[in-house]
Amino acid sequence: MDISRIGLIAGIALSSTLLAPAALAQDVPYETLELQRGMITLDTHLDTPEAMDRPGWSIMDRHDVRGDGTQVDYPRMVQGALDGGWWVIYTSQDPEGEWDYKRVRDFAVMRGMTIRNMIAAHPEQFELALTADDAARIKGEGKRVSYMSIENSYPLGEDVSMLDLFYKMGVRMVGFAHFRNNQFADSSTDPEGPKYGGLSPLGFELLKRANRLGMIVDASHSSDEVLDDMLEHSTTPVILSHSGAKAIFDHPRNVDDARLKRLAAKGGVVQVNSYAGYLREVEPSPERNAAMRALREEMGAPAEMDEATYQSYLAKLRAIDAQYPLVDRPDGNDFFKHLFHILDLVGPDHVGIGMDWDGGGGVAGIEDITDLPVITQALLDRGYSRDDIAKIWGGNILRVMREVEAKADPKPAE
Numbered sequence: 001m002d003i004s005r006i007g008l009i010a011g012i013a014l015s016s017t018l019l020a021p022a023a024l025a026q027d028v029p030y031e032t033l034e035l036q037r038g039m040i041t042l043d044t045h046l047d048t049p050e051a052m053d054r055p056g057w058s059i060m061d062r063h064d065v066r067g068d069g070t071q072v073d074y075p076r077m078v079q080g081a082l083d084g085g086w087w088v089i090y091t092s093q094d095p096e097g098e099w100d101y102k103r104v105r106d107f108a109v110m111r112g113m114t115i116r117n118m119i120a121a122h123p124e125q126f127e128l129a130l131t132a133d134d135a136a137r138i139k140g141e142g143k144r145v146s147y148m149s150i151e152n153s154y155p156l157g158e159d160v161s162m163l164d165l166f167y168k169m170g171v172r173m174v175g176f177a178h179f180r181n182n183q184f185a186d187s188s189t190d191p192e193g194p195k196y197g198g199l200s201p202l203g204f205e206l207l208k209r210a211n212r213l214g215m216i217v218d219a220s221h222s223s224d225e226v227l228d229d230m231l232e233h234s235t236t237p238v239i240l241s242h243s244g245a246k247a248i249f250d251h252p253r254n255v256d257d258a259r260l261k262r263l264a265a266k267g268g269v270v271q272v273n274s275y276a277g278y279l280r281e282v283e284p285s286p287e288r289n290a291a292m293r294a295l296r297e298e299m300g301a302p303a304e305m306d307e308a309t310y311q312s313y314l315a316k317l318r319a320i321d322a323q324y325p326l327v328d329r330p331d332g333n334d335f336f337k338h339l340f341h342i343l344d345l346v347g348p349d350h351v352g353i354g355m356d357w358d359g360g361g362g363v364a365g366i367e368d369i370t371d372l373p374v375i376t377q378a379l380l381d382r383g384y385s386r387d388d389i390a391k392i393w394g395g396n397i398l399r400v401m402r403e404v405e406a407k408a409d410p411k412p413a414e
């Protein structure tokens with residue numbers, strides 16, 4: 001989730017692709033789709049759980065990115081050959097100080113239950129994945145591979161043993177900070193700058209706990225110095241679940257070449273994201289953003305609406321989109337610049353895909369998960385082998401997960 005800083009429950013992206021005019025269907029040969037279907041295709045950052053809590057929204061229905069703004073559901077997973085990925089428990093911590101830890105903790109636990117309930121309600125289509133080996137088995141059974149992750153550890157409060165609860169719930173990946181510094185780590189984007197110069201003392205405890213439990217350590221959104229601390233102190237490879245290259249666009253959310261190389265040298269993986277504002281300089285749409293903000297202030301978060309209110313919310317969103325269309329939108333080439341740069345830098349053993357679907361990701365031409373074969377085709381066109389592409393789509397992150405599992409020592413909490 002890289003979007004709303006307005007509410008506890010993230011709503012529609014301020015830079016949403018809703019109704020934006022752009023080419024959807026692309027000419028990708030059928031063989032490319034077939035090739036991708038033969039691989040384990042995973043995305044490390046699926047922010048769809050927020051939509052799962054919207055009234056009347058079901059993962060089993062087919063939605064339209066230009067209708068309700070969502071980018072992932074079961075019918076589209078089948079069409080785009082996405083086997084699964086990490087469903088995200090995302091918790092905002094703004095406005096700072098307004099919520100105490102317990103309320104935010106409860107929100108995160110309930111969001112985790114939303115993911116578990118979605119999986120339990122559709123046992124023929126989804127299965128909770130807890131280990132790296134689960135991916136191939138679940139795909140082999142014709143179901144979608146459902147890992148869980150937490151983005152922003154803020155809801156853990158000041159008791160790192162809370163991480164054990166999320167582990168028991170099924171969470172196997174942990175991101176430390178988000179837009180703002182928190183009790184564990186500095187953020188890459190806090191307007192007030194760094195607080196600790198890396199991990200806080202509690203953050204080091206959290207890192208130890210994650211290593212011991214067997215959870216993948218995710219440095220996306222954290223500051224460069226937090227990444228440095230993680231690379232130095234984590235007993236397992238570190239990943240970036242949805243990030244880009246600073247060499248392509250100098251944004252604090254993107255990571256410089258030297259650090260990307262160090263991360264790869266330690267066995268980690270860079271999962272490349274497609275969040276427009278991090279791909280290149282984008283001409284701002286202040287009227288559009290102001291209208292989106294006003295709507296959120298007027299109507300609140302979609303998950304708290306009844307069905308009728310939600311429909312009227314969507315109608316208002318469409319009206320804003322018609323009145324203030326996005327003037328400047330990155331496209332596939334902007335995304336591929338990051339992907340190819342990172343591939344050239346660290347090689348195909350250390351790159352993956354984490355598009356930030358339903359969290360603000362997606363570009364013109366790669367609008368939702370039905371467009372994933374466009375990425376496979378671009379990799380083929382650039383000369384990557386089938387084996388390389390399979391590693392990029394899932395093999396690399398599963399390799400990291402195996403290392404994390406091998407080093408785990410999940411003793412009961414003291």
Ligand SMILES: [Zn+2]
Nearest residue numbers: 001002242359
């Ligand atoms: Zn994010």
